[in-house]
Amino acid sequence: MSMQTKGVVLIADGMADRPVPALNGLTPLEVADSPHLDHIAASGQCGLMDPIGPGVRAGSDTSHLAILGYDPYKVYTGRGPFEALGIGLDVKGGDICFRCNFSTLEGTLRLLPDGHFDGATLVDRRAQRIAEGTHELAQAVDGMQIEDVTCLFKESVEHRGALLLRGPDLGANVSDVDPHHEGTVPHGAQGADPPSRKTARVLNQFVLRAWQILKDHPVNKAREAAGKRPANCIMPRGVGLAPHLEPFRERYGIPGACVVETGLIAGIGRYLAMDVPHVEGATGGADTDELALAKMVITMLEDHDFVLCNLKAPDLSGHDASVETKIGAVEKFDHLVGYVHEHGPADLHLAITCDHATPITFGDHTGDPVPLAICGPALLSDRVMGYDERSVVGGALGRIRGFDVMPIMTNLMGVQEKFGA
Amino acid sequence: MSMQTKGVVLIADGMADRPVPALNGLTPLEVADSPHLDHIAASGQCGLMDPIGPGVRAGSDTSHLAILGYDPYKVYTGRGPFEALGIGLDVKGGDICFRCNFSTLEGTLRLLPDGHFDGATLVDRRAQRIAEGTHELAQAVDGMQIEDVTCLFKESVEHRGALLLRGPDLGANVSDVDPHHEGTVPHGAQGADPPSRKTARVLNQFVLRAWQILKDHPVNKAREAAGKRPANCIMPRGVGLAPHLEPFRERYGIPGACVVETGLIAGIGRYLAMDVPHVEGATGGADTDELALAKMVITMLEDHDFVLCNLKAPDLSGHDASVETKIGAVEKFDHLVGYVHEHGPADLHLAITCDHATPITFGDHTGDPVPLAICGPALLSDRVMGYDERSVVGGALGRIRGFDVMPIMTNLMGVQEKFGA
Numbered sequence: 023m024s025m026q027t028k029g030v031v032l033i034a035d036g037m038a039d040r041p042v043p044a045l046n047g048l049t050p051l052e053v054a055d056s057p058h059l060d061h062i063a064a065s066g067q068c069g070l071m072d073p074i075g076p077g078v079r080a081g082s083d084t085s086h087l088a089i090l091g092y093d094p095y096k097v098y099t100g101r102g103p104f105e106a107l108g109i110g111l112d113v114k115g116g117d118i119c120f121r122c123n124f125s126t127l128e129g130t131l132r133l134l135p136d137g138h139f140d141g142a143t144l145v146d147r148r149a150q151r152i153a154e155g156t157h158e159l160a161q162a163v164d165g166m167q168i169e170d171v172t173c174l175f176k177e178s179v180e181h182r183g184a185l186l187l188r189g190p191d192l193g194a195n196v197s198d199v200d201p202h203h204e205g206t207v208p209h210g211a212q213g214a215d216p217p218s219r220k221t222a223r224v225l226n227q228f229v230l231r232a233w234q235i236l237k238d239h240p241v242n243k244a245r246e247a248a249g250k251r252p253a254n255c256i257m258p259r260g261v262g263l264a265p266h267l268e269p270f271r272e273r274y275g276i277p278g279a280c281v282v283e284t285g286l287i288a289g290i291g292r293y294l295a296m297d298v299p300h301v302e303g304a305t306g307g308a309d310t311d312e313l314a315l316a317k318m319v320i321t322m323l324e325d326h327d328f329v330l331c332n333l334k335a336p337d338l339s340g341h342d343a344s345v346e347t348k349i350g351a352v353e354k355f356d357h358l359v360g361y362v363h364e365h366g367p368a369d370l371h372l373a374i375t376c377d378h379a380t381p382i383t384f385g386d387h388t389g390d391p392v393p394l395a396i397c398g399p400a401l402l403s404d405r406v407m408g409y410d411e412r413s414v415v416g417g418a419l420g421r422i423r424g425f426d427v428m429p430i431m432t433n434l435m436g437v438q439e440k441f442g443a
Numbered sequence: 444m445s446m447q448t449k450g451v452v453l454i455a456d457g458m459a460d461r462p463v464p465a466l467n468g469l470t471p472l473e474v475a476d477s478p479h480l481d482h483i484a485a486s487g488q489c490g491l492m493d494p495i496g497p498g499v500r501a502g503s504d505t506s507h508l509a510i511l512g513y514d515p516y517k518v519y520t521g522r523g524p525f526e527a528l529g530i531g532l533d534v535k536g537g538d539i540c541f542r543c544n545f546s547t548l549e550g551t552l553r554l555l556p557d558g559h560f561d562g563a564t565l566v567d568r569r570a571q572r573i574a575e576g577t578h579e580l581a582q583a584v585d586g587m588q589i590e591d592v593t594c595l596f597k598e599s600v601e602h603r604g605a606l607l608l609r610g611p612d613l614g615a616n617v618s619d620v621d622p623h624h625e626g627t628v629p630h631g632a633q634g635a636d637p638p639s640r641k642t643a644r645v646l647n648q649f650v651l652r653a654w655q656i657l658k659d660h661p662v663n664k665a666r667e668a669a670g671k672r673p674a675n676c677i678m679p680r681g682v683g684l685a686p687h688l689e690p691f692r693e694r695y696g697i698p699g700a701c702v703v704e705t706g707l708i709a710g711i712g713r714y715l716a717m718d719v720p721h722v723e724g725a726t727g728g729a730d731t732d733e734l735a736l737a738k739m740v741i742t743m744l745e746d747h748d749f750v751l752c753n754l755k756a757p758d759l760s761g762h763d764a765s766v767e768t769k770i771g772a773v774e775k776f777d778h779l780v781g782y783v784h785e786h787g788p789a790d791l792h793l794a795i796t797c798d799h800a801t802p803i804t805f806g807d808h809t810g811d812p813v814p815l816a817i818c819g820p821a822l823l824s825d826r827v828m829g830y831d832e833r834s835v836v837g838g839a840l841g842r843i844r845g846f847d848v849m850p851i852m853t854n855l856m857g858v859q860e861k862f863g864a
Contacts, residue, residue: 040821049823074862076843077850081863094863104864286864381821384446387861388821389854391839411823412839421841 027398028323029435030362031089031330031373031427034355035082035284036337036380037348038392038411043383044345050336050382051393051410054352058360059395059409062374066397068406069419071427072389073378079389080424082337083108085377086290088424090330091274092267099194100262106184107289111176115266118187118194118221120258122175124149124156125200126251127208127237133230137222138210142233142255147204148181149253155241156183159253162239163232168224175232175256185258187224193217194263199229201257208257225258232256269295274428276327276437281318283310283334297326306334308347312354316361323366327437332377333358340380348382363397371398371434373427374409394419394427400434447857448819449744451783452510452751452794452848455776456503456705457758457801458769459813459832464804465766471757471803472814472831475773479781480816480830483795487818489827490840492848493810494799500810501845503758504529506798507711509845511751512695513688520615521683527605528710532597536687539608539615539642541679543596545570545577546621547672548629548658554651558643559631563654563676568625569602570674576662577604580674583660584653589645596653596677606679608645614638614684620650621678629678646679653677690716695849697748697858702739704731704755718747727755729768733775737782744787748858753798754779761801769803784818792819792855794848795830815840815848821855 041047051059072078073085074094083104084094098104102119113119126149129142156177166173171189178184195214201207210226213219233255236242242252270278280291280298283306291298301318303311315331322329333355339348359374366372376392393414395406404418422430432438460470472480493499494506495515504525505515519525523540534540547570550563577598587594592610599605616635622628631647634640654676657663663673691699701712701719704727712719722739724732736752743750754776760769780795787793797813814835816827825839843851853859 041823070839070841075850076847077852077854077859079854079859079861081861084863098863101864108864384821384857389850389859390821412825415825415839415841416837421843 026436027369027371027434028367029328029371029431030319030323030366031375031431032359032362033089033330033332034336034352034376035332035334036340036378036387037352037355037376038379038390039340039348040379040381040383040388040390042345049411050345050348050352052412054349054356056352056356056409058356058363059374060407062359062363062372062397063395063409063414064407065403066395066401067404067419068393068395068409068414068417070391070414070421071375071394071424072391072421073424075423076391077389079387080378081387082284082377083286083290085424086287089377089427090270090294091425091428093425097265097267099265101260102184102262103264104286104289105178106186107293108286109176109178109184110285110289111174111184111186113186113264113289113293114188115264117264118192119262119264120185121260122183122185123147123200123257124152124159124181124183124253125255125257126253127233127255131230131233131255133210133226137212137226139208142207144201144204144206144208144257146251147200147257150251152181152253156253158241159236159239162235163256166228166231168227171224173224173228181253183256185228185256187221191217192221194221194261196222196225196261198259199225199257200259202259208255229256229258267294271295274328274432274437277325278328278330279322279326281315281322281329281331283332287332297322308335308338308351310335310354312358313361316358319362320365327435328431331358337380340382341385343382343385345382369399371396371400371431373431391421394422396430396434398434448790448792448855449788450749450792450852450856451740451744451787452796452852453780453783454510454751454753455757455773455797456753456755457761457799457808458773458776458797459800459811460761460769461800461802461804461809461811463766470832471766471769471773473833475770475777477773477777477830479777479784480795481828483780483784483793483818484816484830484835485828486824487816487822488825488840489814489816489830489835489838491812491835491842492796492815492845493812493842494845496844497812498810500808501799502808503705503798504707504711506845507708507753510798510848511691511715512846512849514846518686518688520686522681523605523683524685525707525710526599526681527607528714529707530597530599530605531706531710532595532605532607534607534685534710534714535609536685538685539613540683540685541606542681543604543606544568544621544678545573545580545602545604545674546676546678547674548654548676552651552654552676554631554647558633558647560629563628565622565625565627565629565678567672568621568678571672573602573674577674579662580657580660583656584677587649587652589648592645594645594649602674604677606649606677608642612638613642615642615682617643617646617682619680620646621680623680629676650677650679688715692716695749695853695858698746699749699751700743700747702736702743702750702752704753708753718743729756729759729772731756731775733779734782737779740783741786748856749852752779758801761803762806764803764806766803790820792817792821792852794852812842815843817851817855819855
């Protein structure tokens with residue numbers, strides 16, 4: 023008698039907004055032409071969602087973790103692992119990850135037997151915000167073996183990068199090597215317990231060897247010849263132990279896919295062992311092909327019961343404080359939603375929401391609640407007729423949290439185990 | 444790009460109410476003339492707030508802790524520390540505090556080597572509800588040194604007082620000295636672990652020495668001459684370990700002030716290292732100068748980013764079950780809110796709420812939700828047009844908890860760190 027349906031959550035990154043003076047106090051979502059969003063709202067149930075909790079400013083990473091049903095207060099263990107995921111490192115549970123800078127040292131770096139550095143001074147934490155050549159520098163130190171630990175390193179934008187240590191018996195209670203200010207010798211990492219002391223020992227060795235390799239690297243020789251500071255060392259900070267997360271399929275008993283544009287969210291999807299297809303034409307920018315994303319959602323639904331999709335464009339226009347671009351991004355999301363609704367299964371349960379607000383007047387994420395609408399055959403429609411920050415107030419979903427979305431979806435989809443008898 | 448604004452939370456103590464038969468089932472807040480409260484509601488967002496949780500009867504202390512963002516289930520460690528705070532003792536994290544009575548003993552009190560008392564009988568736990576002379580009695584025992592522990596004692600109203608023990612290696616797992624009924628010898632305090640055994644030893648010594656001092660005190664000699672029972676001993680009970688709370692400024696990164704009338708809430712403000720100015724004319728009663736409070740809020744906003752203000756009058760009229768006085772107290776709160784709204788910065792984020800309901804028909808705090816309204820430039824207005832227990836239902840804030848107020852305020856004020864990337 024019980025039936026099983028498929029479920030899709032479509033997330034407009036940062037789409038929710040605050041009153042915009044240039045729009046007479048309305049929001050881009052209120053102003054944009056978005057008939058498909060309104061149709062979902064009118065035919066289903068609406069409410070407000072706090073991605074983490076009321077007022078809490080969510081990152082895209084913590085919000086997506088919560089929406090996928092993983093409590094960020096329990097699993098978000100420092101910036102390092104998610105920074106590493108975001109730039110494409112293949113992070114696994116138990117890895118020790120650091121955010122890093124390419125920096126400039128003067129002098130001859132030495133590692134003393136007590137685990138402190140000596141002989142060199144940090145003169146520029148960002149190596150003059152080096153923009154080119156970091157891929158070559160990263161490759162020169164990536165894959166280093168120290169004791170029984172593999173050191174993976176990858177560059178990010180400008181002077182940034184991430185370091186991953188993988189091996190047995192490593193701990194994450196280690197101090198930063200990066201001294202966080204210039205004119206001083208790098209700090210030797212110190213561990214607070216035996217596994218963390220191993221991490222510190224390997225980390226200090228990595229920093230020393232990286233300096234030995236980078237100081238003579240052709241990229242740096244060329245920089246010095248051009249009168250620029252060399253990016254001759256790597257300064258790790260912000261340690262985090264990559265958490266052991268139950269894969270999506272084990273947690274929910276169904277196969278899931280992530281159709282997304284940004285490295286960070288793709289990384290979270292892979293971390294949960296969800297399928298994360300490459301989408302041709304998905305640029306992550308205002309020029310992205312939103313119908314390519316929509317078509318990939320439909321494709322993924324062929325052999326996945328659950329698909330999460332994120333459109334990045336609204337967030338970018340919020341960060342850039344561009345009203346026109348944000349209205350355009352809302353309309354792109356509307357096209358995406360319309361295509362999925364039209365081409366998905368007739369009994370699909372479809373949720374539309376945002377991972378956080380990125381208001382034009384603020385230019386960054388805020389902790390405001392975001393609108394949520396869900397439609398599908400298992401839902402009693404409420405009185406809400408439009409999808410925007412104001413219209414959804416008073417809908418049947420009330421005010422919920424991101425962490426509530428997966429229980430609600432798996433309940434509607436008929437795939438959730440009963441709790442009790 | 445991101446902007447920072449100031450924030451104010453104005454709290455009408457116990458203002459929320461239940462249907463009053465004499466008002467045809469309306470509440471004082473529904474009947475009172477309160478145009479400024481309604482204006483805040485109409486221009487901002489409204490909802491219901493459970494100070495602690497749905498249905499939970501809050502004290503003013505637990506509610507204010509929650510509203511300031513300190514989870515009372517974690518930090519409210521017994522009545523002792525907050526009783527001591529409320530009467531003006533300078534409580535610090537780690538202090539051991541007790542509620543106390545001045546009582547009457549007959550006989551000669553002795554402390555046995557095993558930590559039990561002998562030789563005297565408790566004949567009146569409240570020393571005939573002694574009303575005068577307790578300040579002199581308290582001063583006679585205040586500041587006692589026992590081992591390396593300082594004992595601070597201060598009188599409260601009638602026979603009540605509070606004892607604070609400050610010193611190294613004290614524990615709070617100790618039993619009461621007060622036997623809670625008359626006709627018996629006082630109980631020797633017993634500790635459940637080594638630090639608590641030290642507390643018990645010091646506490647028993649304090650009780651013995653206090654009796655030795657008080658039995659011959661002129662106040663008691665005069666009472667006996669007048670045929671009254673002497674307040675010749677102090678009976679501690681309700682132990683609590685004062686929690687180590689992160690100061691407000693460290694938690695939120697902004698300076699905060701408390702403009703309040705009652706010792707208890709002033710004590711909580713000082714405990715969080717907030718500024719707590721003296722307000723001339725703030726009596727804490729129905730005759731209080733509410734505009735003096737409002738003006739102090741505006742003064743405090745000059746060099747504080749956040750100000751909490753509490754008006755006590757509505758609570759008193761609820762305890763006294765006086766409909767007319769309570770309507771008057773609502774109108775006092777309305778004046779206060781109007782002044783702050785008119786004289787505060789144009790971009791102020793202003794919240795108005797209650798710390799709990801004190802319904803006229805109940806005469807004490809209840810666990811009913813209270814109305815909440817917030818206005819300011821970052822908020823999308825909802826459809827609610829009035830501020831009272833019924834009108835706010837269905838507003839954009841939904842139903843939140845006291846603990847959510849600070850995340851919501853710091854989000855609107857633009858001073859909250861992002862959680863994630």
